[in-house]
Amino acid sequence: MKRFEYKVPGGKLLRAKVEVEDGKIKFLQLTGDFFMQPETDLEELEARLIGCPADPAAVEKAITGFFSAKRTVMAGACPADFAHVVNQAIRA
Amino acid sequence: MPNRFRFLDLKVNDAYTNMAVEEAITKARGEGRSPDTLRFYMWKPSAVTLGYFQSVEDEVNLEALNHFGFYLNRRISGGGAVLNSEKGEITYSVVLKEDDPRVSADPVESYHYLCQGIVEALAVLGIKADFKPINDIVVAGKKISGNAQIRRYGAVLHHGTLLVDFDAREMFGVLKISKEKLSDKMIQQAEDRVTTIRRLLGRQIGFPEVRDALEEGYRRALDADLQKGRLTPYEEELVNQFKARYASREWIHRR
Numbered sequence: 001m002k003r004f005e006y007k008v009p010g011g012k013l014l015r016a017k018v019e020v021e022d023g024k025i026k027f028l029q030l031t032g033d034f035f036m037q038p039e040t041d042l043e044e045l046e047a048r049l050i051g052c053p054a055d056p057a058a059v060e061k062a063i064t065g066f067f068s069a070k071r072t073v074m075a076g077a078c079p080a081d082f083a084h085v086v087n088q089a090i091r092a
Numbered sequence: 093m094p095n096r097f098r099f100l101d102l103k104v105n106d107a108y109t110n111m112a113v114e115e116a117i118t119k120a121r122g123e124g125r126s127p128d129t130l131r132f133y134m135w136k137p138s139a140v141t142l143g144y145f146q147s148v149e150d151e152v153n154l155e156a157l158n159h160f161g162f163y164l165n166r167r168i169s170g171g172g173a174v175l176n177s178e179k180g181e182i183t184y185s186v187v188l189k190e191d192d193p194r195v196s197a198d199p200v201e202s203y204h205y206l207c208q209g210i211v212e213a214l215a216v217l218g219i220k221a222d223f224k225p226i227n228d229i230v231v232a233g234k235k236i237s238g239n240a241q242i243r244r245y246g247a248v249l250h251h252g253t254l255l256v257d258f259d260a261r262e263m264f265g266v267l268k269i270s271k272e273k274l275s276d277k278m279i280q281q282a283e284d285r286v287t288t289i290r291r292l293l294g295r296q297i298g299f300p301e302v303r304d305a306l307e308e309g310y311r312r313a314l315d316a317d318l319q320k321g322r323l324t325p326y327e328e329e330l331v332n333q334f335k336a337r338y339a340s341r342e343w344i345h346r347r
Contacts, residue, residue: 035227
């Protein structure tokens with residue numbers, strides 16, 4: 001399991017725990033002290049990323065694509081921050 | 093015209109009951125079965141309360157928690173872990189309808205509005221405090237109150253903790269403080285980030301006096317007509333229903 005933590009400047013702390021197998025995300029957990037509503041969107045995002053190629057462009061596309069189809073309200077973090085922490089965890 | 097609120101005065105309960113009461117009021121308010129509500133409460137035994145999205149292993153030193161005999165508990169709202177100490181803080185909540193014109197859809201604006209009760213309460217005590225986005229209240233840069241909100245059931249629940257005193261050995265024994273977070277604020281010692289009412293006043297102010305200041309602070313900030321009340325039978329029923337979930341391992345250890 002690889003992990004990374006990232007404090008968003010002026011925002012909140014994000015943590016990613018990730019397992020990669022055969023170049024794809026096999027497990028992902030995102031945690032932290034950010035705010036997100038509806039809160040079920042986070043679990044949906046984690047599930048959506050399973051099987052996603054473990055490379056920065058694919059991860060970023062998957063995450064921004066996920067949120068652009070949603071009406072998630074966030075404080076202390078934005079979609080790019082989630083992409084950053086996941087990509088850094090993959091590289092860790 | 094002042095705004096009418098039901099006021100649930102300071103009461104001490106265990107963590108699971110406290111969280112179940114928050115959700116019960118929120119649900120009943122959203123359904124139009126309860127009025128706008130202001131609630132003050134405390135915790136016994138002390139408890140570490142995690143934000144909804146936090147993981148137990150990253151935030152809590154379970155060995156220390158067991159050593160002190162504290163409970164572990166998770167909110168429905170996001171935000172950070174706090175130690176709800178039975179001897180060091182007062183917790184408060186405000187519950188309004190989600191479409192209440194006083195509450196902005198913008199999270200930071202709605203925090204700002206609902207945190208003013210604490211800023212005013214501290215002013216009553218002679219302490220100059222400021223709202224610090226996103227969800228903190230600080231005195232000279234040091235945190236004295238942390239807040240969280242959730243919108244659910246058609247209502248908004250705003251809750252937070254106000255530090256009266258703290259025992260660094262307890263707080264930093266049970267809470268793991270992230271190095272990333274500290275380095276961002278360029279502060280070496282976690283203890284330097286927080287302050288308390290007793291420290292600022294330089295005296296052992298009692299909880300009744302803090303409670304009175306809180307009541308006056310909210311009265312001013314929300315232009316509130318506070319009517320002392322109690323939970324309705326419907327809310328009591330919900331509390332009994334929700335309590336087991338808050339006490340369950342599945343809920344507490346979900347992340």
